[in-house]
Structure formats: C-alpha cells, structure tokens
Amino acid sequence: MNAHPTPRPPGIRRTWLFVPGNHSGAHAVALQSGADAIVADLEEMTSPQDRPQARERIVTLLREAARAGTFGSVRINKLEHDGHADLEGIMPGTPRAIFLPHAESAAQLAALDDALAVIERKLGIPEGSTEVVPVIESAKGLVNLGALLQVGARIRCCMLAVEDLAANLGARRTPGGNELLYARSRFLIECVAAGCVPIDLPCTYRSAQVLGQDLDVSTQLGFASKSVVFPEHVPVIHRALTPSVDDVKAARALVDAHAAQQAHPFPAGSTWIDYPERNNAQRLIARAALLRAFNESDNA
Structure with a gap:
C-alpha cells in the first residue's frame, strides 16, 4: 500500500x-x-x-x-x-x-x-x-x-x-x-x-x-x-x-421524498417523513462525501 x-x-x-x-x-x-x-x-x-x-x-x-x-x-x-x-x-x-x-x-x-x-x-x-x-x-x-x-x-x-x-x-x-x-x-x-x-x-x-x-x-x-x-x-x-453505497442511495431518496412532501404536504397513501429523519439523511450524505473525497485523492 x-x-x-x-x-x-x-x-x-x-x-x-x-x-x-x-x-x-x-x-x-x-x-x-x-x-x-x-x-x-x-x-x-x-x-x-x-x-x-x-x-x-x-x-x-x-x-x-x-x-x-x-x-x-x-x-x-x-x-x-x-x-x-x-x-x-x-x-x-x-x-x-x-x-x-x-x-x-x-x-x-x-x-x-x-x-x-x-x-x-x-x-x-x-x-x-x-x-x-x-x-x-x-x-x-x-x-x-x-x-x-x-x-x-x-x-x-x-x-x-x-x-x-x-x-x-x-x-x-x-x-x-x-x-x-x-x-x-x-x-x-x-x-x-x-x-x-x-x-x-x-x-x-x-x-x-x-x-x-x-x-x-x-x-x-x-x-x-x-x-x-x-x-x-x-x-x-x-x-x-462508513455509509455504504446503498445507505447513500437510500438517504438521497429520503431527502428527495421529503422535498416533494413539502410541496404537497398531504399526499394520499404516503409515509410521512419528519425533519429528524431528513436531517440524519443529509448528515449521512455529507459524511460519505468526505470519506469518498479522501479515498479518491488516494487513488489520484
């Protein structure tokens, strides 16, 4: 190494x-x-x-x-x-x-x-x-x-x-x-x-x-x-x-769903997403980006 x-x-x-x-x-x-x-x-x-x-x-x-x-x-x-x-x-x-x-x-x-x-x-x-x-x-x-x-x-x-x-x-x-x-x-x-x-x-x-x-x-x-x-x-x-690739995908999907929910706050039959869940997902995405940036610079 x-x-x-x-x-x-x-x-x-x-x-x-x-x-x-x-x-x-x-x-x-x-x-x-x-x-x-x-x-x-x-x-x-x-x-x-x-x-x-x-x-x-x-x-x-x-x-x-x-x-x-x-x-x-x-x-x-x-x-x-x-x-x-x-x-x-x-x-x-x-x-x-x-x-x-x-x-x-x-x-x-x-x-x-x-x-x-x-x-x-x-x-x-x-x-x-x-x-x-x-x-x-x-x-x-x-x-x-x-x-x-x-x-x-x-x-x-x-x-x-x-x-x-x-x-x-x-x-x-x-x-x-x-x-x-x-x-x-x-x-x-x-x-x-x-x-x-x-x-x-x-x-x-x-x-x-x-x-x-x-x-x-x-x-x-x-x-x-x-x-x-x-x-x-x-x-x-x-x-x-360390967030996995699947963790990041799920977090991004949750953030997107929360944004859509804000535009239409009462969609029929949907699962409500609270701000703590959205905030946790955003932190996970940010941490994954930090780790990925360091690993990518290692391979440069």
Whole structure:
C-alpha cells in the first residue's frame, strides 16, 4: 500500500487502535488491521523497565505506518513521569500526534506544546505539525475540558478514556455503559463547541454483542471517531461509521421524498417523513462525501 499524500484529516479518522509499545507482534497486527490511526502506548500498556526498548520499536512502527498511509501516534507518560524521555525516544519517528494521559490542566498541555516545539526544531520537523490529543480520564479533566481545548492549535482531537474515568467517578461498570452516558454526552458537547473532534471511549468488553450496543449509543450521541483496544473491533466500527453505497442511495431518496412532501404536504397513501429523519439523511450524505473525497485523492 502506498502512503497517502496527506495525513487523514481529523474528521474522518474513524478508529484509533491502541497497541503496547514494546510488542512488535501487536504492531504487525495493527498495521494489518485497517485502522485509520495507530496509537503506540508507552503508559499503561508498557512497563517502566520496557520503555527504552519500546521507544526504539515505536520509531520503527511509526515509519512503517507512514509508508502504509496510516496515521501513526503515541501515548506518552505525563511529562513529570517519563514523558520527556518518551518524547526524546520516539520523535525521530515523526509521530503525527502525541496523546497526553490524565489531562486536567492547561499548564500540562502548554508544557507539552513547549517540549514538542523544542524537539521539532532540533530534529527539523515542521514546528507545530505534531498534534496533541488530550486524554480525559477524570472528573477534573472533564469539567476543565473547555479551557483545555483552547490551549493551542496542536489540539485537533480529544479522547475520552473509560476505565480510569469510571474508577475516578466510583462508577460500577456494566456492559450497557449507562454509568458513563452523561460523561460521554458532556465530553462530546464540549469538544464540538471548541471545534475539536471527539474520540469516543473504547469498548473494553470483547463481546461483539456489547460492541454493537456500544456503537448504537456512540453513533446516536453523535460520535464519528472511536478508540479501540481489540483489533477485531476495527472492521465492525468502520462499518458503523462508513455509509455504504446503498445507505447513500437510500438517504438521497429520503431527502428527495421529503422535498416533494413539502410541496404537497398531504399526499394520499404516503409515509410521512419528519425533519429528524431528513436531517440524519443529509448528515449521512455529507459524511460519505468526505470519506469518498479522501479515498479518491488516494487513488489520484
């Protein structure tokens, strides 16, 4: 596969697959998964003693991802822990984005912005080109989110975590996920208000049935981007977030029927189409056009 001439835009990065930083086998699986973005994890998925070797392996992964046209990124540790060493080790691979865990304050994100600027200048990477993705994992991070998203232009996407957030809230986890419904809704609203792409929390249940239920909630709320921890979830999420040719045809037919209905509001024997249905169809058509434009430019 040839690399895409431009990185996949934030609005059509459907899946972000997390992989352990020091697991070359998982890296190979991720590259074959079809995920739009890969996130090599140096925090929870990599033990401190394995991090030096993991950083070297991540550089290789990032370069292979770039060749494959996959958006390569890394979750580092907080700067006050191993974060600076993480950056020094992985930035030669030119990651597209850096995920900052446990983001709670503007000062954390400003410090990461400064650190990235120094390393970009040193390595000859265009300054400001490395995105920053805050990871919201606590009540404090969520209530401060509006301010966090205003820190700098590097922030184009933001991610909601799941298990650490649930633990911070004291929520009892269930497959249905109702305990986190308010957090997901508020997170999405804050991101949309700030012009930032919200990345929904991952489904940490492996069950296909639970994933299907989770995607129903996710798409109903309005998410179009999702983090992933199981590679087999990637194609399922892509099907849910990618309108098919038949979906687009049906949506266009519905929009046309709604327009005809407005001209003749009481046609005999017809099915009434409400504005929510029309609006959903228009959004589906617009999303399909965005995805198609990117794919067509890939083949140009």
